[in-house]
Amino acid sequence: MMREVVEAVLGSRKYRAIAPALVEAIAAAELAKGRTLKEAIKATKNQLHQSAAAYQTGRMDYARWLAELTAAWPAPEMRGPLLAKLMTTHASTAERLPFLDDFYGRIFASLPPIHSILDVACGLNPLALHWMPLPGRVDYRAVDIFSDQMAFLNDFFALAGIDGRAETRNVLTDCPGEPVDLAFVLKTIPCLEQMEKDAGSRLLAQLRARHLVISFPSRSLGGQRKGMEATYAARFAELSAGWHASITRLDFPNELVFVINRE
Numbered sequence: 001m002m003r004e005v006v007e008a009v010l011g012s013r014k015y016r017a018i019a020p021a022l023v024e025a026i027a028a029a030e031l032a033k034g035r036t037l038k039e040a041i042k043a044t045k046n047q048l049h050q051s052a053a054a055y056q057t058g059r060m061d062y063a064r065w066l067a068e069l070t071a072a073w074p075a076p077e078m079r080g081p082l083l084a085k086l087m088t089t090h091a092s093t094a095e096r097l098p099f100l101d102d103f104y105g106r107i108f109a110s111l112p113p114i115h116s117i118l119d120v121a122c123g124l125n126p127l128a129l130h131w132m133p134l135p136g137r138v139d140y141r142a143v144d145i146f147s148d149q150m151a152f153l154n155d156f157f158a159l160a161g162i163d164g165r166a167e168t169r170n171v172l173t174d175c176p177g178e179p180v181d182l183a184f185v186l187k188t189i190p191c192l193e194q195m196e197k198d199a200g201s202r203l204l205a206q207l208r209a210r211h212l213v214i215s216f217p218s219r220s221l222g223g224q225r226k227g228m229e230a231t232y233a234a235r236f237a238e239l240s241a242g243w244h245a246s247i248t249r250l251d252f253p254n255e256l257v258f259v260i261n262r263e
């Protein structure tokens with residue numbers, strides 16, 4: 001029955017680019033609850049919607065976006081406005097746009113010079129490289145579960161001359177473990193913990209980053225506060241209990257950020 005669930009989910013346009021390994025993992029968990037085929041398909045799609053597809057707010061027309069970027073790139077003043085427009089299509093980056101300069105300015109001011117970055121469950125955040133005050137060339141590795149999005153990001157890296165690589169991976173089971181200066185884990189822990197309760201601690205244990213930037217949404221997708229800030233501050237305190245690191249908390253209008261300096 002597992003194969004039927006996976007085929008049905010990957011056969012729908014909305015989910016066809018998702019890493020099959022993640023679809024399989026969710027389908028297996030749903031079938032283990034004793035669900036029928038129809039129920040398991042529905043529950044798997046529902047889970048993928050909540051933790052990933054819901055953030056994609058419009059049609060992700062990667063071919064058109066790449067053509068627009070290619071046309072705009074020779075004119076440096078066109079780059080920022082176009083990248084910002086593209087970032088509106090993913091709710092996580094859209095929410096950050098009003099304070100993007102301040103966001104990366106304050107984060108990097110709390111860190112030593114960074115030369116390599118792993119962006120975990122990146123969404124369209126690599127497009128924000130344009131706003132990151134980095135000292136020079138940086139090795140940028142990004143992972144998320146949509147293969148079409150990762151292909152687009154690789155095209156973007158090539159166009160922008162960035163030493164970057166985007167990979168389609170389920171970070172719950174297959175997160176890159178190579179050493180890096182910095183790992184971004186932006187607004188991702190709550191999504192992963194919807195799937196598995198201890199996903200946040202398992203993910204953080206796998207990362208070999210000298211510094212971490214971990215963030216949480218402080219408003220829901222619909223804009224309500226609902227005590228999220230206090231809930232996630234408490235969750236971060238649990239996750240970071242016993243760490244030997246200096247931790248800086250930064251509050252932005254809809255995002256709560258922790259910069260973790262392990263040196």
Ligand SMILES: C[S@@+](CC[C@H](N)C(=O)[O-])C[C@H]1O[C@@H](n2cnc3c(N)ncnc32)[C@H](O)[C@@H]1O
Nearest residue numbers: 052092093121122123125144145170171186187
């Ligand atoms: C709330 S968004 C955050 C995106 C980005 N980090 C940001 O803050 O702009 C959560 C992201 O996690 C990705 N995601 C969900 N489950 C994942 C998994 N198991 N492995 C990798 N990425 C996942 C989604 O596709 C989505 O892009």
